[in-house]
Amino acid sequence: MKKVLIVEDEGSVLEILTEFFSLLGFSVREARDGEEALLALQEGPYTLFVLDVRLPKMDGFTLAEKIREQEPKTPIIFLTGLINEGTRERAQKIPHAYYLRKPVTFEELQKTLTTVGVFG
Numbered sequence: 001m002k003k004v005l006i007v008e009d010e011g012s013v014l015e016i017l018t019e020f021f022s023l024l025g026f027s028v029r030e031a032r033d034g035e036e037a038l039l040a041l042q043e044g045p046y047t048l049f050v051l052d053v054r055l056p057k058m059d060g061f062t063l064a065e066k067i068r069e070q071e072p073k074t075p076i077i078f079l080t081g082l083i084n085e086g087t088r089e090r091a092q093k094i095p096h097a098y099y100l101r102k103p104v105t106f107e108e109l110q111k112t113l114t115t116v117g118v119f120g
Contacts, residue, residue, distance in 0.1 A: 001025070001026075001027050002024075002025060002026045002027065002047040002048070002118060003026065003027045003028075003029065003044070003045070003046045003047050003048075004021050004026045004027070004028055004029070004046060004047060004048045004049070004050060005029045005030075005031065005037065005040055005041070005044075005046050005048075005049050005050070006018060006021065006028060006029070006030050006031070006050045007030075007031045007032070007033070007034070007036075007037040007049070007050070007051045007052060007055060007060070007063065008030075008032070008050070008051075008052045008055075008079070009032050009033060009052060009054075009055055009056055010052070013052075013079075013102075014030055014032070017050060018030060020106060020109065021050075024113075024119060026047070026048075029043060029046075032056075033055050033056040033057040033058065034055050034056070034057050034058025034059070034060075034062065034063040035057045035058060037051075037055075037058075037063055038058075038063070038066060041066075041067060041070060041071075044070065044071060045071055045074065046071060046074055047074065047118050048074065048075050048076075048077065048113075048116070048118050049064075049067055049071075049074060049075070049076045049077070050076075050077045050079060051063060051064060051076060051077070051078055051079070052078075052079055052080065053078055053079070053080035053082060053087060053091075054080065054081075054082065060078055060080070061078075061090045061091070061094070064076050064078075064094050064097065065094070068094065068095065072095070072096075073095070073096055074096065075096050075097070075098065075116040075117075075118060076094065076096060076097040076098070077097075077098045077099075077100060077109075077112055077116075078091050078097060078098065078099045078100065079100050079101075079102050079104055080099070080100075080101065080102060081101065081102040081103075083101055087099075096116075098112050098115070098116060100112060
């Protein structure tokens with residue numbers, strides 16, 4: 001079974017993402033901050049990571065670097081409302097990472113999942 005770790009501190013967004021991935025047949029593990037995500041990482045391996053960029057206790061980019069130490073090729077999708085060149089550049093430096101702007105549509109998310117090879 002495909003397994004996704006979703007790291008999002010906003011409850012309503014986390015709930016919607018969990019429902020979306022569950023409907024696609026993923027086993028979903030949720031975390032609300034970077035520290036909780038690091039604990040959840042021990043339950044891997046994962047098929048996919050979905051990370052908010054702005055998280056309490058550890059930003060999504062720092063978390064992604066730690067994820068890469070254990071799962072170097074698992075795709076990461078960054079979700080953020082922040083759009084600036086610095087954020088985009090940081091996302092592009094992380095291997096096998098994709099960047100979507102919030103609010104993301106289900107169509108955009110599904111297209112990205114197809115691109116990374118975990119859906120379709």
